[in-house]
Amino acid sequence: MDRPQASDRTTANNDSRTDLRCGTLVSCMDYESSLDRAMDEVPDIGGGQERLQIPDPQPQKDGAFTRFTNLGDVADTLSRESEHLHRFIQRELGTSGKLEDGRGRYNGTFTQTDFDAAIDAYVDEYVLCSECGLPDTRLVREDRTPMLRCDACGAFRPVTKRSTASQQQHQQEAVEEGKTYTVEITGTGRKGDGVAEKGEYTIFVPGADEGDVVEIYIKNISGNLAFARLA
Numbered sequence: 001m002d003r004p005q006a007s008d009r010t011t012a013n014n015d016s017r018t019d020l021r022c023g024t025l026v027s028c029m030d031y032e033s034s035l036d037r038a039m040d041e042v043p044d045i046g047g048g049q050e051r052l053q054i055p056d057p058q059p060q061k062d063g064a065f066t067r068f069t070n071l072g073d074v075a076d077t078l079s080r081e082s083e084h085l086h087r088f089i090q091r092e093l094g095t096s097g098k099l100e101d102g103r104g105r106y107n108g109t110f111t112q113t114d115f116d117a118a119i120d121a122y123v124d125e126y127v128l129c130s131e132c133g134l135p136d137t138r139l140v141r142e143d144r145t146p147m148l149r150c151d152a153c154g155a156f157r158p159v160t161k162r163s164t165a166s167q168q169q170h171q172q173e174a175v176e177e178g179k180t181y182t183v184e185i186t187g188t189g190r191k192g193d194g195v196a197e198k199g200e201y202t203i204f205v206p207g208a209d210e211g212d213v214v215e216i217y218i219k220n221i222s223g224n225l226a227f228a229r230l231a
């Protein structure tokens, strides 16, 4: 007989809170139930992402190519077509490739991290619901527009395309050894070197002064630090 008493007490609490905080019983109950729902959803979101256990991409170097040997498994885990994932990876890696028996083969050398990043981007764009964040979605087409239908929350909306501008910016922000870039010197290092920022990199340019716009040659990169000379 504990249970009815407990629920009586809950009701009583609600009522007293109604008196104190809520204008009406209805709005208070709404608040309570939506709060309950919000609380319920917190562990679900974590559970949802755990449920989506994407296998680690297994890259395999093959001469001038890199194979993504378990692309098919990854696509299966995401309930997406291998071909669709493959085409996305090509775009993300900025290369061409081929899909053979559930394995991708891409021109160039790519690491597990490269494939990981591409899969993450794919999941963001084509798998996770933009409303509730859960991966319980289906990719469907309506009038040739790719749509994500979420089985968890019922959301139904066009796939959220990341802007190509941000992709271009991402490429522009990459810094590679042995390449030249035009940068603006925006600071001065402790040793008097000019300092420029590009993407996540801090670039040191001896002989350049703050405010200069200079062409630089990247000599080497260490972590997020790049060391350059005037080109």
Ligand SMILES: [Zn+2]
Pocket (backbone or CB within 6 Å): 129, 130, 131, 132, 133, 134, 150, 151, 152, 153, 154, 155
């Ligand atoms: Zn959803």
